[in-house]
Amino acid sequence: MKTQKEQADKLLLTAEIWIAVLGIMFLLGAVAVAAFVELPDFARILIIAGGAVIFLIACFFALKIEQVAGYYECKHCHKKHVPTYKQVILAMHMGRTRYLKCPNCGKKSWQKKVLSDKES
Numbered sequence: 245m246k247t248q249k250e251q252a253d254k255l256l257l258t259a260e261i262w263i264a265v266l267g268i269m270f271l272l273g274a275v276a277v278a279a280f281v282e283l284p285d286f287a288r289i290l291i292i293a294g295g296a297v298i299f300l301i302a303c304f305f306a307l308k309i310e311q312v313a314g315y316y317e318c319k320h321c322h323k324k325h326v327p328t329y330k331q332v333i334l335a336m337h338m339g340r341t342r343y344l345k346c347p348n349c350g351k352k353s354w355q356k357k358v359l360s361d362k363e364s
């Protein structure tokens with residue numbers, strides 16, 4: 245039986261992918277327009293800067309979702325926790341698995357994103 249939070253988190257994580265894809269498309273679109281459309285230089289710079297700003301905003305939201313949706317599970321003590329936003333930004337990651345310090349045992353490990361906070 246899934247809790248409401250688990251279902252909401254799952255939706256959020258799906259939304260995160262779309263936010264990231266749209267952010268990348270905006271940036272690539274802006275670069276393509278600036279590269280191929282006949283425009284004065286200042287307009288090219290504005291378009292690329294605008295695309296970059298939208299991309300950064302998308303990254304901000306995607307990482308915020310990454311932080312609050314679900315939990316990270318420590319490989320050593322299997323305790324689940326929600327990291328701070330700063331930890332999520334600074335941590336190395338492969339997909340959704342992040343190299344984080346566990347607040348329970350203090351050890352660093354590659355921690356998987358899990359939706360449930362119950363013991364598995």
Ligand SMILES: [Zn+2]
Nearest residue numbers: 318321346349
């Ligand atoms: Zn731990």
